Amino acid sequence: xxxxxxxxxxxxxxxxxxxxxxxxxxxxxxxxxxxxxxxxxxxxxxxxxxxxxxxxxxxxxxxxxxxxxxxxxxxxxxxxxxxxxxxxxxxxxxxxxxxxxxxxxxxxxxxxxxxxxxxxxxxxxxxxxxx
Numbered sequence: 001x002x003x004x005x006x007x008x009x010x011x012x013x014x015x016x017x018x019x020x021x022x023x024x025x026x027x028x029x030x031x032x033x034x035x036x037x038x039x040x041x042x043x044x045x046x047x048x049x050x051x052x053x054x055x056x057x058x059x060x061x062x063x064x065x066x067x068x069x070x071x072x073x074x075x076x077x078x079x080x081x082x083x084x085x086x087x088x089x090x091x092x093x094x095x096x097x098x099x100x101x102x103x104x105x106x107x108x109x110x111x112x113x114x115x116x117x118x119x120x121x122x123x124x125x126x127x128x129x130x131x
Contacts, residue, residue, distance in 0.1 A: 002027050003034050003063065003098055008041040013053065020106040023083035028060075035060040036104055038093045066100050079118035086111050095119070 004012070004024050012021040027033045034058070043049065043057055048092045073096035080087035088111060095115035104110065 001032050001034050001103055003094075003103045004039070004106050005036075005094060005105055005109055005112070006039050007108035008106045009039065009043055009057075011108060021104060024106055030098050033060055034101070035062045036094050036097045037062055037065065038039065038090050038097070041060070042090065063097050063101055063103065065097065066095075069096060069100060072096050072100070076115060076118055080114045083114065085114040085117075087114060091115065 001021070004020070008018075008020045008024055011018055012024050026034065040057060040060075040062060044054055073092050076096050076099070077087045077089070077092040080092070091109065091111050092115065094105065095112060097103075099119055
C-alpha cells in the first residue's frame with residue numbers, strides 16, 4: 001500500500017509525467033492506494049475539480065486517524081521547528097498519518113524531507129522530484 005501527497009495527485013490528474021505519477025498509476029491499477037484525509041480535503045477544495053473526479057477520489061479508501069494522532073503530529077512538527085526548518089501544518093498531518101500506518105508517501109514536495117529527518121530513518125516517505 002502507498003499514499004500520495006496532493007502534489008503527486010495533482011500532477012497525476014493533469015497527466016504530467018514523473019516517477020511518482022507512474023507509481024501512483026500502477027498502484028491505483030493494483031488497488032494499492034490509500035487516501036490521506038488531509039490530501040482528500042486539499043484536492044476537494046479546488047472549485048474547478050470536476051464532480052466526476054471528486055467522486056472517483058472519494059472512492060479511494062481513506063486512512064483512518066488513530067487515537068493520539070493530533071498529539072503525535074504536533075510533536076513531529078515541533079521537532080521540525082526545533083531544527084529551524086519549514087513545517088506546514090497540512091504536511092505535518094499528512095506525514096504523521098503515513099507514519100502511524102507505516103505507509104510510504106509519494107510526493108513532489110521537498111518539505112517532507114524535514115519530517116522524514118525528524119521522525120528518523122524508519123519513516124516511510126518516498127520523495128520523487130519530477131520537476
